[in-house]
Amino acid sequence: MLTHHRKPVRLSWISTDLPLRSQIETAATLYQKDKQQFHLILQEPDLLDWQLESDGDLSPIVPLSHQPRLLWLEVSPGRAVMTMQGKSNFSYRHLWQKGMYGLSRYYLQGQSESLPNQIRLRNFTRDLTLVGYPLPEFLRLEYELWSEKLRLGNYVLLLEIHH
Numbered sequence: 001m002l003t004h005h006r007k008p009v010r011l012s013w014i015s016t017d018l019p020l021r022s023q024i025e026t027a028a029t030l031y032q033k034d035k036q037q038f039h040l041i042l043q044e045p046d047l048l049d050w051q052l053e054s055d056g057d058l059s060p061i062v063p064l065s066h067q068p069r070l071l072w073l074e075v076s077p078g079r080a081v082m083t084m085q086g087k088s089n090f091s092y093r094h095l096w097q098k099g100m101y102g103l104s105r106y107y108l109q110g111q112s113e114s115l116p117n118q119i120r121l122r123n124f125t126r127d128l129t130l131v132g133y134p135l136p137e138f139l140r141l142e143y144e145l146w147s148e149k150l151r152l153g154n155y156v157l158l159l160e161i162h163h
Contacts, residue, residue: 003031004030004031005029005030005135006028007027007028007029007163008025008026008027008162009025009026009028009040009161009162010023010024010158010159010160010162011024011025011158011159011160012159013157014155014156015155016153016154017154018153024042024044026044027042028040028041029042030135030136032134032135036077037075037076038075038135038136039072039073039074039075040073040075041070041072041073042070042071043068043069043071044069044071044086069085069091070085070086071083072084073139073159075130075136075159078098078128079096079098080094080128080141081093081094081095082094089108089109090107091107092105092107093105094123095123096123096141096143097125098125100124100125101122101123102122102123102125102143103121103122104120104121104122105118105120105121106120106121121145121147121152122146122147123144123146124143124144125143127140127141128142129141132161135161135163137161138161139158139159140156140157140158141157142154142155143157
């Protein structure tokens with residue numbers, strides 16, 4: 001039986017060797033598909049840009065129009081899939097399995113027929129840790145991202161689910 005719960009979450013993505021970091025805090029719907037299989041669906045919050053004021057302070061710029069995008073995570077103790085989709089020009093899908101190579105696909109919807117619409121990369125999952133019973137509370141995913149034989153960096157994805 002599929003049960004669901006509405007929970008506050010924090011999702012962080014960090015590069016361990018590049019100056020890249022992203023974090024969102026929002027509400028998500030957690031679906032329990034099986035004893036150890038869960039789906040987590042959240043809507044991407046508005047992305048703010050910042051402008052420098054004349055007094056040196058930073059002030060947020062709220063976008064005029066924002067097409068909401070859904071982030072869908074499927075998690076189990078040995079596997080995770082993350083899909084971002086919406087009506088924008090960019091979406092992606094990552095497949096991670098502990099100790100294995102997986103795929104990271106980025107889809108670009110553009111006006112030009114001559115440009116490729118998909119970028120396909122490989123990832124190697126060094127660690128996947130899912131903590132919490134009967135519902136997950138924490139997911140930590142450490143992986144390397146590769147393009148052919150070129151390593152594009154090491155990354156950590158952290159998901160905290162507050163109960």
